[in-house]
Amino acid sequence: MKLFISFILTILLSFMLCLFFPWWSIAIAAFVVAILIPQKPWRSFATAFLALFMLWGGLSFWISKNNNHVLAHKVSQLILKKDNPIELIFATAIIGAIIAGFAALTGSYLRKSKT
């Protein structure tokens, strides 16, 4: 249950913060959620990782699908040096996931070290 709540909360908070702040505010979201909802460090990491993987992967997939992947075809050639929209979406998801995961881990350790 904790896992599910912090998963949802990380997604919501990340999305909200990114409306007003730079992209790395996802780290703050994951960090804060990990402090508010204590879990074992590796569970905090996994929750946030999964949350941002879903959020960034889902958002970019949804945007790209509505775009018929026109942009992803082009930009994947620039960034990944190959024409592969799905890999670009995957790369997006992984970047968000890793940042959030480590931020949550940090939050989790902070919580633990205080107690």
Add this chain to the structure above:
Amino acid sequence: MRIILFITSAIITTGLIIVLHTNLVLPAALGKLLSPQHGIWQNAESDYENFSANLKIPQLSGKVDVYFDERLVPHIFAEQENDAYFVQGYLHAKFRLWQMELQSFAAAGRASEIIGEKGLEHDREFRRLGIVYAAEIALKEVEKDPIIKAECDAYTAGINAYIETLTESTLPLEYKLIEYKPEKWNNLKTSLFLKYMSYDLAAHDDDFEMTNAKNYFNTDDFIKLFPAIQDSLDPIIPKGTTFDAQKIFPLAPINTDSIYFNNKELAFTESSKPDRNNGSNNWAVSGTKTKSGAPILCNDPHLGLNLPSLWYEVQLSTPTFNAYGVSFPGSPGVIIGYNDSCAFGFTNGGRDVRDYYEIKFKDDTRKEYLFNGKWMATNFRVDTIKIKNKNNYIDSVAYVKLGKDWCPVMYDKTFSGGRNKNNKYYAVRWKAHDASNELKIFNELNHAKNYTDYSATVTNLQTPGQNCLFAAKNGDIAIRTQGSWPAKWKGQGDFVMPGFDSSFLWQGMIPQDEVPYQFNPQRGFVSSANQKPVDDNTYPYYFGRNYPLYRGLTINKRLNIMTGITPEDMMTLQTDNFDAGASMAKPFIVANMKENELNSTEKKYFNILKYWNCNDEVGAKGPSVFEEFWIAFESVVFDDEYAKAPKVIMRPFFNTLVEGILKDSTYKFLDNITTPQVETLSEAVTEAFKKAVPALIKLDAEGKLDWEKNKATGISHLAKLAPFSKLNLPIGGGTRAINATKKTHGPSWRMVISLTAKTEAYGIYPGGQSGNPGSKYYDNFIDQWAAGKYYSLWMMTREQVDDKRVLSKMRFNKE
């Protein structure tokens, strides 16, 4: 323990953010770039994107409604004329901001700010040519004209109103990728953009190459290699036309022969140049030749083909005028198009309005220069060029006053244009430096009702000089070869001139009422394709040597015999691939080839040429064979004469060799001067063909013998990013065909306007209305363009707001 883990993971998190937020480690800031709410994904425009909006703009004087049709062409309906320019600026920025700004930066010599040190040569060249200087002068002129100033102010305000709405996520894609931000627009940027067009269209010169050729060859050979007369010419104003008596009599200096024509010192040259083939076709046929009885006007300006396109289609509808056509993102108004009464179009005049003068400074400080025997004081313009990630570069350019004109000393000891080191100083006199107000012409053409309005306004055109085409609903057709042209003595400005003697300066401009023109001519059509405007024997002023002539020949030949013309016939003509130059050369090649000396492979390729119909079509192999042969043929004919020539030197034009042989089959240069015997035409063509075959075998092996694959026309993104470009298009045409589509250059806007009671209009450009590579409107016209198809242009009326073609509505309200 926990604390150590906490600190470690905090460091990892921060480190990852830094890596992904900057390009310290990775080549790009991937986190910033890929964030779905900030980065590139935000530029992935939905297939169902609707551009409808209600905007509150306090600066406006009235209401403006914009209706976007299914091709994303905005139909702008404004209650006040200047509000239309405001909204045009807003939309140019909304759809083309990156391109507009890039062009204004390039014109201003500010490329280094974006691309770093590799832009420095370009920046120095542009500043030294005086483009910024020219733009500042033009802006002062514009500001004296209250109507045009208000137009520019409104346009600039519209651009800035859009720029102010930009956030990190709505920035155009290229800003995100290159990582910089747009700055505010101003009227100087509009002026710079127009000077950039002057550079593109009226800055070509061969003065240094010609000077070297003049020095290298004896007079007799020089005249044969670079004749002032073109035998096959069919000028814009037909031969036999008589002109008014000359009002300006330019006098050649008495010492021309010794210090100019026989100047023995070799000059160097600059490295990059505007494309020589920037040209275009335009013609109008009168009602006597059309099926409907109404005139038809056609125009296809040939320019560098890029994405986003140079053009943006628009309809501007105000209480004072209603015009449709293409506009330049960067400038207000419709540039080529039509209104409710008439249509207008342009081709480049192409005369030489950029000349060089050698300057003698007293010493290296460049503080004093010699002019008419006196030492005169120099002015300096100090340019600070900002370079991305580097220190500023300070360039100080001397300006010398030649007669009444201040001219930049473009080439000096610090700047040789990338060629030979040289200790000479060359000042450039460029017509585009002079005060002028080109926007006034477009403003007045948008409003024009008849021939009188048109002819009154085009006489304001100075630089770039254009062949201004006109047709009206009342049946009138006209062409005026307009521009402010220096009245030159014969040969003036073909070579570098001495700058210390006032008798070599331009002595005046050809009066605007002596500019050649045609109004409702007997033959029922007017046309131009950048050929010489007039016959040398009847027009009193000197025009220079080098003009493309084959497109004009084909156009006039076809129009002469056509009757009952429909708009579809005109589209067929605009996309005609016949190569008139090759058709003149092919008979003497075929007739003189020693076929018995060709082996079976050579014979195979020769037969392709022999049975080629001289059309540069998709799938044809003949054009490739002809091109390869011709390269080899020119080398066989001229290389012996050029063996000891300086590297930078003029080569004869295509038509010079063709006409030389047609006139005399024992053409002097056919002989190889390094052999004792005298070579014949037959030997030369056979040798050249054998020489060309290895290249043909190679092309064949690569599958590139088909003309369109060999030519490989492509529309390249302005930053040369291949995934944002459309390359290797299946399209025919070539330099000497009406469809002058080359590798990166060609018909940038094809337009056919039939001025029937309800105007029937067609047009297409190789691009799309959106400059966003993530939009389906980015390049959606290209396939149709390559296939030679046209869109029907819709001059929308207020009553048609519910038409199914209207996909979005944007409203601009004062409050």
